[in-house]
Amino acid sequence: MGEKMKLLSFLAVVGMTGVAVxxxxxxxxxxxxxxxxxxxxxxxxxxxxxxxELKGEAAGYGCLMAVHEDAEEKLTGAYxxxxxxxxxxxxxxxxxxxxxxxxxxxxxxxxxxxIVGAEPEKSAKLACLIRAAVLRRAELxxxxx
Numbered sequence: 001m002g003e004k005m006k007l008l009s010f011l012a013v014v015g016m017t018g019v020a021v022x023x024x025x026x027x028x029x030x031x032x033x034x035x036x037x038x039x040x041x042x043x044x045x046x047x048x049x050x051x052x053e054l055k056g057e058a059a060g061y062g063c064l065m066a067v068h069e070d071a072e073e074k075l076t077g078a079y080x081x082x083x084x085x086x087x088x089x090x091x092x093x094x095x096x097x098x099x100x101x102x103x104x105x106x107x108x109x110x111x112x113x114x115i116v117g118a119e120p121e122k123s124a125k126l127a128c129l130i131r132a133a134v135l136r137r138a139e140l141x142x143x144x145x
Contacts, residue, residue: 044071044134048127057120064126071133078140085144096143107132 044067051063079100086093111128118124 041134044130048130051123057123061120061123061126064123064130068126068130068133071130071137075133075137075140078137082140082143089144103136107136 047067047070048064051060051067054060054063082096083093086096107129111125111132114128115121115124
């Protein structure tokens with residue numbers, strides 16, 4: 001598969017995973033419009049778009065790796081903040097911990113299914129993981145609001 005076809009395939013997967021930039025970033029997140037995610041989705045959308053525009057698969061993958069690491073750090077921060085919020089109001093954090101473990105299992109299985117046939121597969125998986133982290137961070141940010 002030629003470099004141009006690989007890039008087009010990657011861009012299609014990025015679009016399929018919902019990370020790509022859109023005029024209305026919440027338009028493809030049906031039912032989650034109340035979450036404060038529009039800015040986060042656009043931020044990661046712009047970053048993944050920049051990654052897709054890089055020449056060479058290795059450069060694009062390295063760029064996506066950095067975006068993924070940033071998304072995961074922000075997700076971890078949101079999770080810790082949610083745990084602290086529950087602790088501050090005297091609520092058990094057990095349900096949130098269980099939900100997070102279940103979400104991780106769902107994320108991994110969902111991304112494995114979503115990338116079937118995608119080229120390059122590693123980049124498509126990262127795009128899916130980035131999307132999942134952005135959406136989960138938005139969900140967690142609602143705890144205590």
